[in-house]
Amino acid sequence: MSVVEKLPGQWATVGDRLRQRGLRWTPQRRTVIEVLAETDGHVAAAELVARCRSRNPSTIPSTVYRTLNVLEDLGLIRHGHGADGREEFHVLPEREHGHLHCTECGSTWEIDESGADEIARAFRGVDGFEIDIGHVTVVGRCRECASAV
Numbered sequence: 001m002s003v004v005e006k007l008p009g010q011w012a013t014v015g016d017r018l019r020q021r022g023l024r025w026t027p028q029r030r031t032v033i034e035v036l037a038e039t040d041g042h043v044a045a046a047e048l049v050a051r052c053r054s055r056n057p058s059t060i061p062s063t064v065y066r067t068l069n070v071l072e073d074l075g076l077i078r079h080g081h082g083a084d085g086r087e088e089f090h091v092l093p094e095r096e097h098g099h100l101h102c103t104e105c106g107s108t109w110e111i112d113e114s115g116a117d118e119i120a121r122a123f124r125g126v127d128g129f130e131i132d133i134g135h136v137t138v139v140g141r142c143r144e145c146a147s148a149v
């Protein structure tokens with residue numbers, strides 16, 4: 001048996017959990033986990049593939065995507081979508097937050113937990129609808145762009 005260096009925190013048992021889902025625990029998958037464990041905030045899938053490749057050139061994108069799907073099923077990560085609809089991954093646990101994108105200046109912002117709560121309350125009040133604010137990016141114009149007419 002080879003000596004396996006322990007992965008941090010919630011990732012410590014991920015090899016076993018992936019195996020239970022029928023995925024082999026390979027160096028490629030380990031690279032995906034290492035990159036995710038070092039990720040702060042969110043990361044686009046393509047960026048994740050690039051980071052894995054720079055660490056392990058034999059990384060195959062489809063393996064990364066398949067691993068990400070299973071990790072999301074296991075509740076270790078969660079996906080959202082950028083302004084262009086591309087998937088971005090959040091490493092859990094994470095504070096609930098929303099995403100804003102200004103189509104004029106191209107800036108993006110996060111709506112913090114209290115702002116996200118307020119928006120969720122507003123939706124609940126309209127039709128009892130529970131929104132999943134972290135899943136989407138709301139597109140519009142920021143205060144500066146909107147006032148500079």
Ligand SMILES: [Zn+2]
Pocket residue numbers: 041042080090097098099134
């Ligand atoms: Zn986010």
Ligand SMILES: [Zn+2]
Pocket residue numbers: 079080081135
């Ligand atoms: Zn989605």
Ligand SMILES: [Zn+2]
Pocket residue numbers: 102103104105106107141142143144145146
């Ligand atoms: Zn703007």
